[in-house]
Amino acid sequence: MIEKIGQIMLYVEDQAAVRDFWVEKLDFVVVAEKVVNGEIQWIEIAPSKGVETTFVLQNKKKVAEMNPEMNLGTPSMLLFGTNIGELYEEYKNKGITVGDLVDLPIGRVFNFADNEGNYVAICER
Structure with missing residues (x-):
């Protein structure tokens, strides 16, 4: 299970x-x-210590060499x-690429891109 x-x-x-x-x-x-x-094998990152779910940064080229059939695209995340309006302004001030801040039925949402152009959405519920 x-x-x-x-x-x-x-x-x-x-x-x-x-x-x-x-x-x-x-x-x-x-x-x-x-x-x-x-040589970096992997890097595990999280919003804070002790959280259960983390991101692991893997080398795309190495993974492709080991498993050419694997989908290496960015998952939709x-x-x-909290405080999404403040966070939105903070990200803009830091020069992070951000989309529009919108109100959706699930809450206020915006997306941002990392330095490789991978987009992630963040929502205030």
């Missing part, structure tokens, strides 16, 4: 740069980072947050 969502794999071109985007611009934390022979 499935009990929870553990990790979401994000396949990226430059793991260190994407890590820095999430940590420096979005205040995420690095939960774990595996380096072998000076919806994050939940």
